[in-house]
Amino acid sequence: MLDRFxxxxxxxIYVPVDKITKVTENILKTSGVTEQGAKNSTAVLIGNDLxxxxxxxxxxxxxxxxxxxxxxxxxxxxxIKIIKESATTANIDGDGGLGAEIGPMAMELAIExxxxxxxxxxxxxxxxxxxxxxYYPLQAVEKDMIGQAxxxxxxxxxxxxxxSEPILGTNPIAWAVPTKDMPPFLFDVATTQIASNKISLAxxxxxxxxxxxxxxxxxxxxxxxxxxxxxxxxxxxxxxxLLPFGGTRENGSHKGFGLGMVVEIMTNELxxxxxxxxxxxxxxxxxAAYSIDAFTDVKKFKQxxxxxxxxxxxxxxxxxxERVVYAGYLENEEYLKRSKEGIPYHKEVIExxxxxxxxxxxxxxxx
Amino acid sequence: MLDRFxxxxxxxIYVPVDKITKVTENILKTSGVTEQGAKNSTAVLIGNDLxxxxxxxxxxxxxxxxxxxxxxxxxxxxxIKIIKESATTANIDGDGGLGAEIGPMAMELAIExxxxxxxxxxxxxxxxxxxxxxYYPLQAVEKDMIGQAxxxxxxxxxxxxxxSEPILGTNPIAWAVPTKDMPPFLFDVATTQIASNKISLAxxxxxxxxxxxxxxxxxxxxxxxxxxxxxxxxxxxxxxxLLPFGGTRENGSHKGFGLGMVVEIMTNELxxxxxxxxxxxxxxxxxAAYSIDAFTDVKKFKQxxxxxxxxxxxxxxxxxxERVVYAGYLENEEYLKRSKEGIPYHKEVIExxxxxxxxxxxxxxxx
Numbered sequence: 001m002l003d004r005f006x007x008x009x010x011x012x013i014y015v016p017v018d019k020i021t022k023v024t025e026n027i028l029k030t031s032g033v034t035e036q037g038a039k040n041s042t043a044v045l046i047g048n049d050l051x052x053x054x055x056x057x058x059x060x061x062x063x064x065x066x067x068x069x070x071x072x073x074x075x076x077x078x079x080i081k082i083i084k085e086s087a088t089t090a091n092i093d094g095d096g097g098l099g100a101e102i103g104p105m106a107m108e109l110a111i112e113x114x115x116x117x118x119x120x121x122x123x124x125x126x127x128x129x130x131x132x133x134x135y136y137p138l139q140a141v142e143k144d145m146i147g148q149a150x151x152x153x154x155x156x157x158x159x160x161x162x163x164s165e166p167i168l169g170t171n172p173i174a175w176a177v178p179t180k181d182m183p184p185f186l187f188d189v190a191t192t193q194i195a196s197n198k199i200s201l202a203x204x205x206x207x208x209x210x211x212x213x214x215x216x217x218x219x220x221x222x223x224x225x226x227x228x229x230x231x232x233x234x235x236x237x238x239x240x241x242l243l244p245f246g247g248t249r250e251n252g253s254h255k256g257f258g259l260g261m262v263v264e265i266m267t268n269e270l271x272x273x274x275x276x277x278x279x280x281x282x283x284x285x286x287x288a289a290y291s292i293d294a295f296t297d298v299k300k301f302k303q304x305x306x307x308x309x310x311x312x313x314x315x316x317x318x319x320x321x322e323r324v325v326y327a328g329y330l331e332n333e334e335y336l337k338r339s340k341e342g343i344p345y346h347k348e349v350i351e352x353x354x355x356x357x358x359x360x361x362x363x364x365x366x367x
Numbered sequence: 368m369l370d371r372f373x374x375x376x377x378x379x380i381y382v383p384v385d386k387i388t389k390v391t392e393n394i395l396k397t398s399g400v401t402e403q404g405a406k407n408s409t410a411v412l413i414g415n416d417l418x419x420x421x422x423x424x425x426x427x428x429x430x431x432x433x434x435x436x437x438x439x440x441x442x443x444x445x446x447i448k449i450i451k452e453s454a455t456t457a458n459i460d461g462d463g464g465l466g467a468e469i470g471p472m473a474m475e476l477a478i479e480x481x482x483x484x485x486x487x488x489x490x491x492x493x494x495x496x497x498x499x500x501x502y503y504p505l506q507a508v509e510k511d512m513i514g515q516a517x518x519x520x521x522x523x524x525x526x527x528x529x530x531s532e533p534i535l536g537t538n539p540i541a542w543a544v545p546t547k548d549m550p551p552f553l554f555d556v557a558t559t560q561i562a563s564n565k566i567s568l569a570x571x572x573x574x575x576x577x578x579x580x581x582x583x584x585x586x587x588x589x590x591x592x593x594x595x596x597x598x599x600x601x602x603x604x605x606x607x608x609l610l611p612f613g614g615t616r617e618n619g620s621h622k623g624f625g626l627g628m629v630v631e632i633m634t635n636e637l638x639x640x641x642x643x644x645x646x647x648x649x650x651x652x653x654x655a656a657y658s659i660d661a662f663t664d665v666k667k668f669k670q671x672x673x674x675x676x677x678x679x680x681x682x683x684x685x686x687x688x689e690r691v692v693y694a695g696y697l698e699n700e701e702y703l704k705r706s707k708e709g710i711p712y713h714k715e716v717i718e719x720x721x722x723x724x725x726x727x728x729x730x731x732x733x734x
Contacts, residue, residue, distance in 0.1 A: 089658075245612075275675035319585065
């Protein structure tokens with residue numbers, strides 16, 4: 001994550017992992033979620049916070065989930081069903097549960113199928129927020145597999161290349177790959193210039209948005225540095241829209257747009273939910289696992305991965321940079337650091353926790 | 368493809384598809400390739416030319432292949448072997464054959480596995496040039512499946528984000544998806560700002576390269592419009608290097624770099640060949656097929672695809688643009704046009720054909 005998105009030092013409160021985990025689980029359970037459901041969702045959110053992906057941790061997510069359970073938008077006790085299945089595939093109806101609760105189970109099913117048949121993939125629809133894609137492929141890595149995840153939440157945000165109407169969501173995609181001793185490869189990105197959540201994060205931290213990151217309300221790219229706008233209106237009525245990664249056609253935005261379309265198709269069309277940009281539903285998810293053992297020798301594979309990744313981090317940086325890294329490397333550094341020192345949350349986030357716990361009458365030992 | 372890469376009108380010679388197909392097959396057979404091998408490779412190359420992807424058609428490719436067969440770099444009669452196989456996966460040793468000859472067979476095998484088990488994927492190593500990725504996933508589309516292909520040819524071209532040493536290749540990736548009546552979705556891109564071949568094409572057409580497309584010899588991005596350089600030296604010794612798509616970190620080049628790494632891993636590490644950036648071998652390929660029927664109702668899926676794709680092309684363009692398209696739409700227009708009017712080749716390409724046919728003593732009826 002670029003420095004501009006990080007929580008300023010004076011606003012940080014460090015919270016140990018076990019404390020934030022316990023309080024988050026208790027908040028979800030008080031919302032009516034089952035013991036296992038709360039464990040799943042919390043593992044996803046705190047996993048993201050530990051890797052420094054605070055856009056998809058408890059800071060932005062938890063208060064929305066609590067509201068959505070309270071309003072009945074999310075189902076706290078979903079009846080999760082497989083509606084179609086083959087040797088290697090499954091299509092799951094999430095019955096309105098939180099995506100982050102169902103995602104870990106769906107990935108587990110893909111892994112089981114890959115153990116038996118070499119590959120497995122599972123689509124999930126009719127769920128709430130997945131909380132990003134990065135957590136799930138790492139489940140496959142634990143089993144010496146390559147993992148992949150995509151999700152299409154929130155259509156009506158991103159303009160196509162050459163287009164002016166916001167159509168796709170931020171449609172993130174992730175792959176993770178096991179290694180021998182090096183930090184695992186974890187590529188986890190939105191297919192837009194910036195994730196939607198980064199705009200609210202930028203508002204909180206006072207960071208500016210760079211040229212070519214968003215469009216004005218007419219869909220024309222804003223080509224100067226601007227303050228993160230307060231969102232007014234939804235979809236076509238919004239005062240700004242997102243751009244596919246690349247930004248402009250000349251700089252390759254058709255690549256971001258095309259990959260965003262792949263995510264829309266592999267989730268909403270493949271699950272049978274139909275196009276989110278038309279039906280404006282909550283979006284669907286796709287999870288896949290590839291057993292390395294089905295292709296080649298696992299031990300050699302992991303050594304080759306280490307050699308490849310060392311080649312990257314030992315290469316000479318461009319002028320003005322201190323080092324070269326690969327996807328997942330900095331996240332792993334952050335993971336190790338935060339596991340030891342605690343997770344630095346913005347003080348406003350901790351205040352929300354304390355207020356909410358006080359409202360629902362549960363303990364909130366975070367400081 | 369941007370207009371700047373197209374063949375200028377006064378340099379075009381239109382050749383009917385059946386004529387260029389016949390001559391290309393005959394040239395490959397004269398190089399020692401089998402009847403079926405020549406048919407496969409020619410279908411890939413002419414398929415690319417028909418879709419307007421002339422960077423990966425006969426113009427750049429054929430003369431290199433002919434030279435590589437003559438020098439013994441490519442094996443004209445490869446003994447293609449499956450070295451590891453599971454229900455859904457296979458690992459193929461291409462025995463030094465042309466990638467474009469073996470690719471169609473590998474994709475066919477992935478499709479057969481997906482028909483039986485829901486998904487199939489095949490890695491291929493020890494082959495020559497694949498001629499891009501776009502042709503192969505379209506084979507899956509013919510069978511109502513989603514197809515995917517990746518290839519990692521030519522390491523030592525692209526600098527990582529924050530890096531100065533050229534490490535990865537252009538590492539292209541493609542997905543294709545069937546539709547009901549709309550042109551199929553075909554997303555087929557290099558994970559660099561521009562494909563390597565586009566630089567030679569730009570030299571031939573006199574097009575300029577845009578800011579942030581390549582680096583200087585030190586790995587620093589060139590941030591002004593420049594003439595396409597003549598390549599001098601290989602890898603670290605070259606006078607320019609490629610940038611991952613995005614261009615700079617601020618503009619998201621870590622997304623292009625990360626996706627390029629996914630391609631390197633899913634081809635070279637998963638096939639057991641090991642890292643191309645270290646071993647500097649020819650690279651490997653990955654093909655996958657997903658049976659839509661294993662996930663959801665195929666008829667509904669194809670109607671949903673049509674609805675989604677219509678939503679895109681019927682949306683309002685941004686100011687300065689005439690229409691909005693999706694990946695594969697313009698390629699399909701070109702395909703229909705060129706199938707009828709012939710393929711416009713640069714006159715220099717036709718001269719090469721005529722000279723080469725004359726040298727090897729075969730007919731060359733193209734004009």
